[in-house]
Amino acid sequence: MKLKIATVALAHPFEVGYEEAMPLLNKTSEMLVAEGIACENVGVVMHDLDTVRAAAEGLKKSDADVLMICIATWSEDHHLLDLLSYVDMPLILRAYPAFDTGSLCCAHQIGAVFRDIGKTCEFIYGEPDDASCAKETRTIATAYALRNKMSKVRVGAIGGRVKGMTEIAYDEFAIKQKLGARVVNLDEKEMTAKVAEMSDAAAEKLLAEKADVLRPCKVTSTKESMLESIKYYAALKELAKEYELEALSVKCYTTYMGKICLGYSLLAEEGIVGSCEGDVTNALTMKLMYELSEKPINNTDLLYLDEKANTILFAHCGSSGFSIAEGEVELSPVRLAETGVCTKFLVKPGKVTAVNICGHGDDLRLSIMVGDAVPCGMEFPGNPVKIKFDRSVTEMNKEIMKNGIGHHWMVAYGDYTEELRYFCKINGIKMYEV
Secondary structure: OOOEEEEEEEOOOOOOOHHHHHHHHHHHHHHHHHOOOEEEEEEEEEOOHHHHHHHHHHHHOOOOOEEEEEEOOOOOOHHHHHHHHHOOOOEEEEEOOOOOOOHHHHHHHHHHHHHHHOOOOEEEEOOOOOHHHHHHHHHHHHHHHHHHHHOOOEEEEEOOOOOOOHHHOOOHHHHHHHHOOEEEEEOHHHHHHHHHHOOHHHHHHHHHHOHHHHOOOEEOOOHHHHHHHHHHHHHHHHHHHHHOOOEEEEOOOOOOOOOOHHHHHHHHOOOOEEEOOOOHHHHHHHHHHHHHHOOOOEEEEEEEEEOOOOEEEEEOOOOOOHHHEOOOOEEEEEOOOOEEEEEEOOEOOEEEEEEEEEOOHHHOEEEEEEEEEEOOOOOOOOOOEEEEOOOOHHHHHHHHHHOOOOOEEEEEEOOOHHHHHHHHHHHOOEEEEO
């Protein structure tokens, strides 16, 4: 996910440090670039209405996710009130250590004003070349970039949710308010009609086009099932293009078990996430984590605790992206139904974050568990991941029940605790760190 920060300075001509305001702005901006952040230095030191307007004009042309105000000296706080009347963006107040410039006390002053007008802001304090400040800035900016990205996401809910899973009933209003995305409700007939329209010859051709991905796989499913599955892949891809969807959720259990799994795996490598059983909310969880990790997300159930080894086994039928596989991939019939095509493989080891979002209205809640994916066998036919935790899994299990956390966990490679903390904070989402 791309993110961008805009920077502008604030200073008072009468104060010590005014002459250093522009060099301070430049050095801070350069440090952000060194951290790998796209930074748009507006090149303005605000000190009167004309310079505020000049900054605003530059910012209006910007597509930055967040604006950093580099406070070089004490300054009159109304300049930021004027700036907000022209451009109201998420803000980071950046203050610097110096006993004679008034940078820090100005930040405190502005923070009090913002509190009284209901404007939220973030705050970072440190030297302009402090790498830890740049890193913290990146974390904050990532959360705002994620909010911007999610506000433009559309998720396709195909066929509603699975009967008997009331827990995953999705709240469209809470999803829009808290996660930013819009739900596009689709009748499953739109999917099946496209499947029916595709000939076997066209399906054969599409399978051949996907040979670079599928040829290395061990295939134990029937040719008939392979053709049917590739037709569902084509149908889902067409729906995604037609409705401009970046996430999908199909009510697969039990009618479409083994029919959409291969399609999900292929789409995962194309940047379109897909959740099982009509769990729309966790399709968006997958999208969140895909944007953070830029890798396919493993859609799982929490299945089994090994209290001696302090691990938890997570798995589902088998529909994750091929690029997280460790070793052989088998295209085989899905468990229980014993038909269709699912992608069975063991996953790569490494640091992972497992995330669940459930709930409704103001009780929408995001829960995370961070641990290490360790080697395991095909203990559940699908894409099993065994995670070893530092905390007692017995206590974690109790906390899941205590807080009413759901059973679907989306597993991403990497530790995104800090980014998710900020994301939940700015979006008013309850967060549980299990």
